Amino acid sequence: MATAQELSDFLAQVERRAFKQTVYAVRDDHAALDIVQDAMLKLAEKYGSRPVAEYPMLFQRILQNTMRDYWRRQKTRNLWTTLFSSFGSNDEDDDERDPLEVLGSEDTQDTPDTQVERSQTIAIIENALQELPARQREAFVLRYWEDMDVAETAVAMGCSQGSVKTHCSRAVRALAAILEKNGISREELGKSGVER
Amino acid sequence: MMDEKNTAKAIVGLLDESASRLDQNITDKLARAREQAVGKLAQGARSAHDHNNRAGVASLFMDYFYHHRVFSSAALACSALLIAFVTTQQFNNKEAEGQGDAFLLASELPPEAFLDKEFHTWLEESSQQ
Numbered sequence: 001m002a003t004a005q006e007l008s009d010f011l012a013q014v015e016r017r018a019f020k021q022t023v024y025a026v027r028d029d030h031a032a033l034d035i036v037q038d039a040m041l042k043l044a045e046k047y048g049s050r051p052v053a054e055y056p057m058l059f060q061r062i063l064q065n066t067m068r069d070y071w072r073r074q075k076t077r078n079l080w081t082t083l084f085s086s087f088g089s090n091d092e093d094d095d096e097r098d099p100l101e102v103l104g105s106e107d108t109q110d111t112p113d114t115q116v117e118r119s120q121t122i123a124i125i126e127n128a129l130q131e132l133p134a135r136q137r138e139a140f141v142l143r144y145w146e147d148m149d150v151a152e153t154a155v156a157m158g159c160s161q162g163s164v165k166t167h168c169s170r171a172v173r174a175l176a177a178i179l180e181k182n183g184i185s186r187e188e189l190g191k192s193g194v195e196r
Numbered sequence: 197m198m199d200e201k202n203t204a205k206a207i208v209g210l211l212d213e214s215a216s217r218l219d220q221n222i223t224d225k226l227a228r229a230r231e232q233a234v235g236k237l238a239q240g241a242r243s244a245h246d247h248n249n250r251a252g253v254a255s256l257f258m259d260y261f262y263h264h265r266v267f268s269s270a271a272l273a274c275s276a277l278l279i280a281f282v283t284t285q286q287f288n289n290k291e292a293e294g295q296g297d298a299f300l301l302a303s304e305l306p307p308e309a310f311l312d313k314e315f316h317t318w319l320e321e322s323s324q325q
Contacts, residue, residue: 037229044233144204
């Protein structure tokens with residue numbers, strides 16, 4: 001069984017990435033925080049007795065499932081909202097937010113030119129990730145960002161290894177295409193990307 | 197394939213950088229969530245410990261009953277004896293009824309003779325003699 005300290009260390013290590021991943025999926029900081037918090041609590045409550053080595057996979061599965069639950073709830077809520085709004089007043093002040101606006105507000109510090117360029121590249125990548133189909137984004141994040149191998153990613157996603165490879169390949173191609181469209185070539189990306 | 201991996205690595209490098217520059221407000225909230233989760237784990241461990249303690253108390257009672265099972269054995273033996281007695285009594289009664297039937301069937305007179313009114317008169321007279 002893992003100790004409280006081991007759980008704390010593990011969560012400290014993954015929480016930021018988990019939050020970012022969730023933001024890309026749900027496009028809402030508050031909802032993302034709730035989802036990550038839920039996932040952390042579920043991990044501690046239900047799988048606290050498991051060895052620490054199993055935590056990364058378990059946490060990812062819980063996180064992905066919690067995101068899916070969120071989408072299901074959103075779908076139902078949107079259905080009712082659409083239904084009722086068709087009877088209500090036509091407010092032009094929709095709550096829809098532009099992801100670029102949200103991302104733009106994150107960087108308020110004055111930075112040198114290169115830093116600005118990097119921030120812009122990151123903003124483009126994050127926006128592109130949000131635009132990816134859910135399964136492609138999930139595969140990309142688990143395989144490359146969480147550094148899982150193909151088999152682990154397949155287990156976490158509940159699909160075949162072949163599907164993981166296809167999703168990953170399509171995701172990378174789509175991201176590269178978006179970056180090139182924005183004037184960032186693969187070479188430039190390689191220079192700005194920090195080797196892990 | 198290699199190109200794909202390199203592109204992915206470069207993208208991930210930038211994503212890591214972005215994750216490391218999270219807003220202080222968000223990192224504080226994440227830290228609070230982490231503390232809550234760790235608290236849950238400690239709470240779960242405590243409740244498991246309590247459960248074990250309760251199991252210990254229960255096992256003490258079980259030991260008591262185990263060592264005092266002679267009482268329960270005696271009670272069982274008494275019950276068995278009582279049941280045997282009742283059954284034997286019932287069996288004896290049935291046997292007596294069976295013997296009466298056997299006497300009637302073994303007599304020289306046919307069974308219809310016992311139903312005849314004259315038979316009773318003869319029986320009374322012969323008993324008076």
